Amino acid sequence: MTGVDGNRRYCRDGGAVTSRLLDDIVLLYHYRSGQTHMVISPVPEILDRMADGVAVTAQDMQGRLALDFDMGQELDAVAEIAAHLEALVDLGLVRAA
């Protein structure tokens, strides 16, 4: 969790995204920016679990993902998820709530 506030909450950006699967890559077209992003697991899974619009912390997201995936050590997983959420904020696909 170094450098990221554990209570920070995130939600999907309102500018909708269209996605297409190509092999193991997911292409995301972000309408608001007109940018195309190429992403791999776990980014598509994280975004899918934000589709309800509810603001979540990295800890909440770990819980959502753990319903479907073996997440290993919880602390490591939360730190990794937090880093992905911050990267998605930088891309404009996720906003800090």
Place this chain on the structure above:
Amino acid sequence: MKHSLILRIGPATFRIGSAWRGPIDQLARLYARYPAVTDEIADFTVRLQPTSPVRRWIRPSIFITGDHGLADAAPMSLSHGLLAAEMGMNLQMALGWRRHLLLHASSVEKDGRALVMTGESGSGKSTLAALLGERGWRLMGDEFALLDLDTGAILPFPRLVSLKNRAIDVMAGEVGEGRMGPLLAATAKGDIRHMVPRADAVARMDEGAVPRLLLFPRFGHDADERPVGSAEIFMRLTQASTNYVALGQPGFAALTRFVGNVPARAIDFPSGEAAVAMVERLWEQMA
């Protein structure tokens, strides 16, 4: 402008104006079999004008401009006027066309299906398309392939084929002098000669084809063939498109559909003949 001509190539019309007669006469000869266009409002204007008033007469030097211009386009010698006109048309298409996703690629057609070839300048895609166009395929274009945003078809843009350096003799021997333009020696890309596409390529230039195979050719290497991953194909095609970003979501939808539907291979080849044989074999395998 003092001298002018309107040309239609595939879906695009160009009004080419020139301060000099020479380039227009050369274009008129080489595009003589293309459909006549009169009184039409052209999609693009290309202007070949002197870099300064005196340069119309003394050491004539051409500045290429038009609806869309590049501020740093280098002036060219009048002896390269035909090349300046062709570059001007390419520039207008690359910067201004919005009706289709424009791919920097050559394409040929057989049995209603299109083979699309993309790669850097010097990859051999232009020469290979020209060769196939003389060997039972229909040349659709040597420079730009237009991907229809609704149907996913490839539409032709069969301008003059631009042959460089060693490809000049190969193709001149194949098609004869009557279909070749003047030698433009020592241009920025080396020696260049233009070749008029076969009559069927011109007559059927409004006829698209469903893309069936995508190749990434590379000339000058031992024969080899490799699969290419979808993600790499997508990346390379966005780089090969001049208007992908401008088209927005329809461009994204069209390109992802293309990558999802069209099998692709990278091929290396030591000669044009070897490449033609590889293409024919791959085409049969995909049947």
